[in-house]
Amino acid sequence: SQELEQSPQSLIVQEGKNLTINCTSSKTLYGLYWYKQKYGEGLIFLMMLQKGGEEKSHEKITAKLDEKKQQSSLHITASQPSHAGIYLCGAPSLNGNQFYFGTGTSLTVIP
């Protein structure tokens, strides 16, 4: 099976600050997904990265996949209270039969 370790486990930042969340895989990633979960709600898809070195941005959130395809980072610029929630990275197995989620990072943004 694949293990995805996220760091930090939790993060408290002041509104307007930048932050980075990391996701490290025990095996080569065939694709890496980032999701956000608001407290008490379902998951919302943010981005998917597939190629080594790939970078994608959506509004103030940027995600990167390293060249070796074993680590991804999620960067939020000028954080806002609306960014608060649990961020989860996830990855499928090569054949797509399994899907593994990371350990999660809880983000609190203080106004």
Place this chain on the structure above:
Amino acid sequence: DTAVSQTPKYLVTQMGNDKSIKCEQNLGHDTMYWYKQDSKKFLKIMFSYNNKELIINETVPNRFSPKSPDKAHLNLHINSLELGDSAVYFCASSQARGIPYEQYFGPGTRLTVT
């Protein structure tokens, strides 16, 4: 319109009971999933299913069984509920398995077993 819906949102029941959670998706997707999120917020896949194949995570007890009356529905049946079954259960769907298909999640069902 809600893309992936689950009912009920909350379920409180006693040990030993049998219960079901319903899931429906109106996205026309071929693949549906059930996940369990424990108290530490760790999310683990239980099943993935399309009209051809059911993939079961080997750690899932056989008290749990998915049932799909049609492509838009994947219900979760749980027999002889145990305290350890208390968790939030999420249903999800995707166009197909694997890359590059994203999964769309339902709002979750919080199951409490007393």
